[in-house]
Amino acid sequence: MKKLLFIFLATLTWAANAQNMIAKSATDIAPLLIGEKIPNLTLKSSDNTDVQISDLLKKKKTVLVFYRGGWCPYCNMHLQALAEAEKQVLDLGYQIIAVSPDSAENLKMTAEKDKVKYTLLSDSKGELIKAMGIAFEAPENYKSVINVNSKGMNTSFLPVPSVFVVNPQSDILFEYVSPDFKHRITTELLVSVLKNLK
Secondary structure, eight states, X not given: OHHHHHHHHHHHHHHHHHTTSOBSSGGGOOOOOTTOBOOOOEEEOTTSOEEEHHHHHTTXXXXXXXXXXXXXXXXXXXXXXXXXXXXXXXXXXXEEEEEESSOHHHHHHHHHHTTOOSEEEEOTTOHHHHHTTOEEEOOGGGHHHHHHHTTTSOSSEEEOOEEEEEOTTOBEEEEEEOSSTTOXXXXXXXXXXXXXXX
């Protein structure tokens, strides 16, 4: 009986820690699943103030986006597409929040460049990205660019680009996680999902 209890506790501990680990590659991640909760962690806003993610999520239903950084052309195209669809998203009763490892200062440049009015948050330490189970070890050729864009806070990881639809209780209702950073959910599909979740 003691042996079974030990195995159970060891497995439980491993599962909890697995979410905070950095996967070796984008295809090795273990993201949180539909029905699980977004962990309440502190991120930085574009004006460098601390923000509790749960405080933002409880305001209304949320489209929570994780992107690699303002330096990534695929991320910029995705952020711009979301900006163009924002009115539709808002009309359906949702807000958009996008999180990256970029520093708070770099968020402002991304917002201006991509004409973004929705909330951008910095997770330079990767605490939320790791807790979401979407962090993976950055290829060597990306390490200098992520170091510069995170102001030295991140030298080793990237998030797999992901979109989570979350209710005000922080429960995940839908997710789109693509290990291939070139593939993102289309705004048409996202809006269709939001309509069906209403």
